[in-house]
Amino acid sequence: MQNFTLDDPTLTRSAAIAKALGHPARIAILKILSSRSSCFCGDITEILPLAQSTVSQHLKALKEAGLIKGEIEGVRTCYCLHPEGITELNTLLSELSSDLLQTCC
Numbered sequence: 001m002q003n004f005t006l007d008d009p010t011l012t013r014s015a016a017i018a019k020a021l022g023h024p025a026r027i028a029i030l031k032i033l034s035s036r037s038s039c040f041c042g043d044i045t046e047i048l049p050l051a052q053s054t055v056s057q058h059l060k061a062l063k064e065a066g067l068i069k070g071e072i073e074g075v076r077t078c079y080c081l082h083p084e085g086i087t088e089l090n091t092l093l094s095e096l097s098s099d100l101l102q103t104c105c
Contacts, residue, residue, distance in 0.1 A: 014092050020065030021089075025050060025058050030081070033068060038080040
């Protein structure tokens with residue numbers, strides 16, 4: 001059996017990504033961004049039943065996790081998926097699923 005240390009960078013990075021995905025609004029935001037090349041916070045607010053400030057908080061969490069990126073355009077920020085972050089998410093979920101399925105009853 002493999003020993004783990006909870007400060008292992010791979011585990012802490014995986015936990016940070018999982019935490020960013022831990023709210024339905026954030027999953028919805030990722031889905032919205034996946035259907036567009038870019039999006040402003042106000043565009044997302046028109047789609048989701050959330051206040052602009054709440055959407056901004058969710059965007060911040062996704063950006064800090066590296067799943068999205070934002071570029072300032074005037075007084076607004078244009079958001080899009082961060083390809084490297086999405087690739088990392090895909091790898092993380094694929095590896096975890098594979099590990100779990102190997103020992104699943």
